[in-house]
Amino acid sequence: MSNIRQLDPSASPLDYYGYELRRAREAAGLTQRALGSIVFCTGSLVGQIETTLKVPTREFSERVDAALGTDGMFSRLVGLVLRSQLPSWLQPYAEMEARATNIATFQSQVVCGLLQTPEYARAVLETGWVDQLDEQVAARLDRQHILTREKPPRLWVVLDEVVLHRPFGGRAAMRQQLTHLLSFQNRRDVCLQVLPLGVGQHPATAGSFSILRFDSDPDIFFSDNYDKGYMSANPDLVRDCSHRYDHLQAAALSMEDSAALIARVREERYGEQPEPDPSAMA
Numbered sequence: 001m002s003n004i005r006q007l008d009p010s011a012s013p014l015d016y017y018g019y020e021l022r023r024a025r026e027a028a029g030l031t032q033r034a035l036g037s038i039v040f041c042t043g044s045l046v047g048q049i050e051t052t053l054k055v056p057t058r059e060f061s062e063r064v065d066a067a068l069g070t071d072g073m074f075s076r077l078v079g080l081v082l083r084s085q086l087p088s089w090l091q092p093y094a095e096m097e098a099r100a101t102n103i104a105t106f107q108s109q110v111v112c113g114l115l116q117t118p119e120y121a122r123a124v125l126e127t128g129w130v131d132q133l134d135e136q137v138a139a140r141l142d143r144q145h146i147l148t149r150e151k152p153p154r155l156w157v158v159l160d161e162v163v164l165h166r167p168f169g170g171r172a173a174m175r176q177q178l179t180h181l182l183s184f185q186n187r188r189d190v191c192l193q194v195l196p197l198g199v200g201q202h203p204a205t206a207g208s209f210s211i212l213r214f215d216s217d218p219d220i221f222f223s224d225n226y227d228k229g230y231m232s233a234n235p236d237l238v239r240d241c242s243h244r245y246d247h248l249q250a251a252a253l254s255m256e257d258s259a260a261l262i263a264r265v266r267e268e269r270y271g272e273q274p275e276p277d278p279s280a281m282a
């Protein structure tokens with residue numbers, strides 16, 4: 001039997017999604033089970049999404065749009081839903097990130113979220129003891145959708161070399177993550193450099209930060225820590241941090257040398273281990 005819990009569509013993006021999904025399904029004359037069979041999931045999952053017990057994925061939303069003929073409504077809405085699952089202090093930044101035309105980021109501890117694999121993202125988020133881990137991983141990965149849109153932002157990333165050596169998720173997850181980083185080598189809109197360990201003093205010892213640029217809005221500086229983020233359009237701060245970023249780019253390896261280093265670390269630290277030789281153990 002369908003769950004008939006009533007939702008207030010104005011309560012949150014997730015409530016609005018569930019409310020509209022039920023309305024569109026019933027207008028099409030479909031039960032939850034029938035819709036589930038069309039979009040390759042269970043009727044129970046449809047019911048859980050309609051009642052906000054589960055968060056929809058982008059894939060689910062695209063299939064629902066095709067099944068119900070809703071002209072991409074749920075595919076557009078799911079971005080808002082997933083963004084609402086991010087920590088409240090991060091949501092304003094994610095909204096600005098989605099609008100930016102240029103993103104420059106320095107990361108001193110982990111791979112930046114826009115380039116994380118699912119396994120790596122899960123391992124990173126686990127260390128923060130987050131609630132609703134599956135939803136947090138889905139929300140982080142959905143931010144990467146901006147890199148596949150028709151006009152993606154120009155992304156420039158500088159990673160401290162220590163990021164490559166810190167094993168989040170184990171050897172296999174790190175090998176996959178470094179392989180993923182290498183997959184961006186031929187992307188003209190994604191530039192990746194590594195700040196080598198041999199660089200001592202550098203102008204970003206205070207930690208990671210990002211600078212967002214827009215076509216018509218002021219540039220924005222952003223940094224974060226455990227439970228809060230700091231975002232500012234103060235032109236003096238943005239100018240100072242942009243200057244610091246220029247120095248980081250100059251001190252970092254070239255994009256070609258950075259890719260070579262990533263590949264070398266991948267093989268030396270996270271290379272596939274050979275199967276044990278039974279005869280050697282006899």
